Amino acid sequence: MTDNISYKDVRYCYGDVCAVHEATFEFPKNAITALIGPNGGGKSTLVKLLVGLLKPGHGHIEKFEGATIGYVPQVTTFDSSFPATIFDLVLMGTKDNKITPFKRYSKRDKEKACEAIKRLSLNGLEGRSINQLSLGQLKRGLIARAIASGANILVLDEPDESLDIEASKNLYEILKTLKDDTTIIIVSHHVAEILDVADYALYVMEHVKFYNEPKQLQEILLKDGIFAL
Amino acid sequence: MIQAIFQYTFMQNAILAALLASIVAGVIGTIVMEKKLVSMSGGIAHASFGGIGFGYLLNFEPIWGGLFFAIGSSLLISRITKNGKIKADTLTGILWSFGMALGILFISLTPGYMPDMTSYLFGDILSVSNSSILYMSIFTIIIVLLFIMFFHSFMMYLFDEDYARSTGMNVTLLEYLVYIMIPLGIIVLIKIVGIILTIALMTIPVSIAKMLFNSLKKVVISAVIISTFLCIVGIMISYYVNIPSGACIIIFSTFVYFITWLFTIGLKRSRHSHKKHHE
Numbered sequence: 172m173t174d175n176i177s178y179k180d181v182r183y184c185y186g187d188v189c190a191v192h193e194a195t196f197e198f199p200k201n202a203i204t205a206l207i208g209p210n211g212g213g214k215s216t217l218v219k220l221l222v223g224l225l226k227p228g229h230g231h232i233e234k235f236e237g238a239t240i241g242y243v244p245q246v247t248t249f250d251s252s253f254p255a256t257i258f259d260l261v262l263m264g265t266k267d268n269k270i271t272p273f274k275r276y277s278k279r280d281k282e283k284a285c286e287a288i289k290r291l292s293l294n295g296l297e298g299r300s301i302n303q304l305s306l307g308q309l310k311r312g313l314i315a316r317a318i319a320s321g322a323n324i325l326v327l328d329e330p331d332e333s334l335d336i337e338a339s340k341n342l343y344e345i346l347k348t349l350k351d352d353t354t355i356i357i358v359s360h361h362v363a364e365i366l367d368v369a370d371y372a373l374y375v376m377e378h379v380k381f382y383n384e385p386k387q388l389q390e391i392l393l394k395d396g397i398f399a400l
Numbered sequence: 401m402i403q404a405i406f407q408y409t410f411m412q413n414a415i416l417a418a419l420l421a422s423i424v425a426g427v428i429g430t431i432v433m434e435k436k437l438v439s440m441s442g443g444i445a446h447a448s449f450g451g452i453g454f455g456y457l458l459n460f461e462p463i464w465g466g467l468f469f470a471i472g473s474s475l476l477i478s479r480i481t482k483n484g485k486i487k488a489d490t491l492t493g494i495l496w497s498f499g500m501a502l503g504i505l506f507i508s509l510t511p512g513y514m515p516d517m518t519s520y521l522f523g524d525i526l527s528v529s530n531s532s533i534l535y536m537s538i539f540t541i542i543i544v545l546l547f548i549m550f551f552h553s554f555m556m557y558l559f560d561e562d563y564a565r566s567t568g569m570n571v572t573l574l575e576y577l578v579y580i581m582i583p584l585g586i587i588v589l590i591k592i593v594g595i596i597l598t599i600a601l602m603t604i605p606v607s608i609a610k611m612l613f614n615s616l617k618k619v620v621i622s623a624v625i626i627s628t629f630l631c632i633v634g635i636m637i638s639y640y641v642n643i644p645s646g647a648c649i650i651i652f653s654t655f656v657y658f659i660t661w662l663f664t665i666g667l668k669r670s671r672h673s674h675k676k677h678h679e
Contacts, residue, residue, distance in 0.1 A: 222566040223565070223566055223568060224562060224565055224566060240566065242562070242563055242566035242567075244560065244562045244563060244566075248560065248562050249559060249560040249561075249562075249563075250434065250436070250559075252610070253434060253558070253559050253616075254610055254613060254614050254615055254616050254618070254619040255555075255559060255614070255615065255616060256614055256615065259555075259615060259616070260559075263552075263555065263556050263559065263560075263563075266552055266553075266556060266567075267567075268564075268567040268568040268569040268570075269569075270550055270553045270569065270570055270573060270574065271553075272549040272550065273548075273549055274550075274551075274552045274553070276552070300614035302614075316563070320567070
């Protein structure tokens with residue numbers, strides 16, 4: 172059993188095109204790791220493999236004991252006009268994965284949802300429709316749903332996409348407060364901002380390269396002119 | 401008309417059928433709208449025409465043929481499009497016209513006089529028989545029971561399928577349930593508004609409800625109430641003006657939809673200006 176999250180020789184191909192080639196690396200526990208790299212490089216595939224949306228064609232992924240994953244998808248993967256309040260959204264996180272007939276949420280579930288709402292600074296907005304939220308609030312709502320599920324691994328797919336600088340900063344600050352007891356994995360295109368917040372970084376372009384020092388990756392990318400930072 | 405309801409069985413059946421169809425419109429309409437399966441549902445409704453024609457050809461109750469074709473095409477669309485090689489939209493379009501073509505073929509091959517298909521195409525709520533009420537009730541009970549039983553799982557699946565899958569939930573099972581509930585619902589609606597107009601009854605009441613409420617439970621319940629109102633007023637117009645009931649219901653529903661839309665826009669604007677005024 173590993174102490175972290177270990178990818179061992181993981182490969183995943185979409186038909187003839189392989190997005191992940193024999194990847195072997197670790198996501199350190201209780202830290203923020205940023206996944207960056209060009210579009211189509213395999214970042215989203217790597218996280219989808221971790222959350223179970225895809226199954227590795229080869230190799231396997233080991234998690235530390237008691238690991239529970241909370242997935243925070245991109246806002247574009249669901250319909251934000253869905254008739255639900257922020258409380259409904261977060262409460263969904265407390266539901267287990269069983270399709271139980273006549274399931275009801277317990278008082279404890281509702282308390283857990285309230286706690287998660289508070290942790291993400293969304294208190295006061297519980298009864299607001301999700302279609303009336305700002306993008307930043309909605310993204311925090313999605314994180315609160317993952318927290319309410321009791322997840323100790325948060326996988327965030329481009330949480331800062333379309334957010335203004337202020338909202339992104341706010342989101343990162345909140346994420347920093349969570350990392351004491353949560354392993355946080357963030358896919359992002361906002362290289363400069365995310366590498367400032369991250370403890371570790373992965374550069375993903377078909378193959379995966381792990382950096383203990385995110386600053387080191389930042390310097391390499393600047394030098395090579397791969398990204399405008 | 402109230403006197404007619406007490407006096408004639410056909411009027412009692414019409415009101416009962418409208419109520420059953422409204423329950424279906426609220427539940428299935430919400431599923432279809434939230435999963436963006438509106439055009440797929442139109443395809444399934446039209447594909448069922450092949451089964452109705454098949455029933456006429458082989459001399460069995462056409463609606464069972466319709467149900468068989470509807471479930472078949474629904475499962476076919478869900479399975480074949482799963483691997484992404486054929487787009488759901490493309491397959492829906494193919495089954496949509498193929499079902500209609502088969503229906504026309506089977507009916508033209510049926511010996512004797514060509515049957516009148518208008519009640520299947522446009523609905524005829526004033527000719528709902530007792531046996532139709534029986535199967536409509538059974539299908540409605542199945543749909544409602546499944547939806548209530550698994551409400552919270554359905555909510556998770558309808559809202560964010562990827563998240564539900566990431567928790568390890570058996571999303572495939574929910575998918576199968578949905579792809580069986582939709583054709584059952586369509587068969588109930590066909591009797592009221594006909595194949596061509598089913599999409600409208602599945603979408604209009606839910607769209608109106610979504611403009612007014614922000615919780616899934618409230619949207620479903622209010623869509624049922626709104627649909628009942630639209631159907632009953634539609635039947636009344638149809639009864640007095642003597643024009644097809646399906647068309648009456650849909651024209652009136654569309655009218656109410658736009659009125660509600662204008663009303664909610666006006667309400668938002670007045671709230672906005674009220675807020676500005678206070679600032």
